[in-house]
Amino acid sequence: MALRHVVLTVLARGGLSGYEITKNFEAVYSHFWRASHQQVYRELARLHEAGRVTAKVVTQKGRPNKNVYTLTKQGLDELREWVSASTEFPKPQNDLLVKLLALGIANPQEFRVEFDRVAKDAEEWLVKLRGLQRDCLRTRKSWSEHDEVLYLALRRGLLVGEAQARWLSEVDVYLRKRKITA
Amino acid sequence: MALRHVVLTVLARGGLSGYEITKNFEAVYSHFWRASHQQVYRELARLHEAGRVTAKVVTQKGRPNKNVYTLTKQGLDELREWVSASTEFPKPQNDLLVKLLALGIANPQEFRVEFDRVAKDAEEWLVKLRGLQRDCLRTRKSWSEHDEVLYLALRRGLLVGEAQARWLSEVDVYLRKRKITA
DNA sequence: TGCGGATATGCAACTAATTGCATAGTACCC
DNA sequence: GGGTACTATGCAATTAGTTGCATATCCGCA
Numbered sequence: 001m002a003l004r005h006v007v008l009t010v011l012a013r014g015g016l017s018g019y020e021i022t023k024n025f026e027a028v029y030s031h032f033w034r035a036s037h038q039q040v041y042r043e044l045a046r047l048h049e050a051g052r053v054t055a056k057v058v059t060q061k062g063r064p065n066k067n068v069y070t071l072t073k074q075g076l077d078e079l080r081e082w083v084s085a086s087t088e089f090p091k092p093q094n095d096l097l098v099k100l101l102a103l104g105i106a107n108p109q110e111f112r113v114e115f116d117r118v119a120k121d122a123e124e125w126l127v128k129l130r131g132l133q134r135d136c137l138r139t140r141k142s143w144s145e146h147d148e149v150l151y152l153a154l155r156r157g158l159l160v161g162e163a164q165a166r167w168l169s170e171v172d173v174y175l176r177k178r179k180i181t182a
Numbered sequence: 183m184a185l186r187h188v189v190l191t192v193l194a195r196g197g198l199s200g201y202e203i204t205k206n207f208e209a210v211y212s213h214f215w216r217a218s219h220q221q222v223y224r225e226l227a228r229l230h231e232a233g234r235v236t237a238k239v240v241t242q243k244g245r246p247n248k249n250v251y252t253l254t255k256q257g258l259d260e261l262r263e264w265v266s267a268s269t270e271f272p273k274p275q276n277d278l279l280v281k282l283l284a285l286g287i288a289n290p291q292e293f294r295v296e297f298d299r300v301a302k303d304a305e306e307w308l309v310k311l312r313g314l315q316r317d318c319l320r321t322r323k324s325w326s327e328h329d330e331v332l333y334l335a336l337r338r339g340l341l342v343g344e345a346q347a348r349w350l351s352e353v354d355v356y357l358r359k360r361k362i363t364a
Numbered sequence: 365t366g367c368g369g370a371t372a373t374g375c376a377a378c379t380a381a382t383t384g385c386a387t388a389g390t391a392c393c394c
Numbered sequence: 395g396g397g398t399a400c401t402a403t404g405c406a407a408t409t410a411g412t413t414g415c416a417t418a419t420c421c422g423c424a
Contacts, residue, residue, distance in 0.1 A: 060372095082284075105261065106262050114266055185380080219404090
């Protein structure tokens, strides 16, 4: 039950509406957590039902009203408990690898096109993260603790992304050896 | 719909029973795909329903009978199509990172214990993969194409695992800086 | 006044994954 | 004969995630 705790975590920094949480996910957390607005609203409804958050309608000018959710003591307790609880081992699932295993019966040329697209995406992802890192480091002096952790999130994206890119280049060597070229 | 294609892929190498597929997952594929026997049996039932596989009861001596599933032309076509189709970008979700974000309101000592456990698991995982790599490389001369791809699977596990370990050591530095020690 | 776009929320249906449980044959040991 | 373990299959309930659709407010623009 991960999304539940992610939502509790973002609410721990202050009350937010479902919409604001979703926008936060897209803007700040997108390189380590993704969730659709439907998921967020449903999760908020559940948390409210379970007494982990309180809801308050805030009237706005110039835009529709919003429901601002705030952690209750129970919500805070549940989050605290979760942080200390055991963490699941991340799933090693990878689609591209399965495709490599099925390559024997597939059309290698067509696969090569798809492989190149994946490799290009991986490179672009890395370029994007490196850009973010540069922007981040410029303000290093004035980081809050939250900024520090966001930087660690970025580091994780970079390290894992670089590993993936290196792996893709090893796969490329293998494909060339098998004369599977674009 | 990934498991479906994983099952098709393993069946492409020859007919197998649900039990054999499950055992295969545990023994050979466990470091890049995991699925419970319940998942496998259900997926086989769906594939059978959809005409992607045929089933044949094989009577055995000394053990219960089994259902051996074999790919049909339709199954082979679906697999071929999937291999060339576009691949989803892997999810960057990570629990430990969320826990770091929630650290401000949690018990740092308790988190440290859990963090150390995760780091230890990551190290053990790497040791296991390095052992597998050594065993693998010993027989390099006589590798089939399938063995080559299994080696690529191992390489992926190693590269990603090493990235994760490096990230954990960066997190460790951060935790020490904040005087969060075991 | 009507249209597109951002803000804001949510239901319903579907698909996928997890967990717990149930069954049954055989082998081997004590 | 009873207990344990391995082979072999599967249902049912729950939880999680995805996709499509629906609704409503407000702004700016033509």
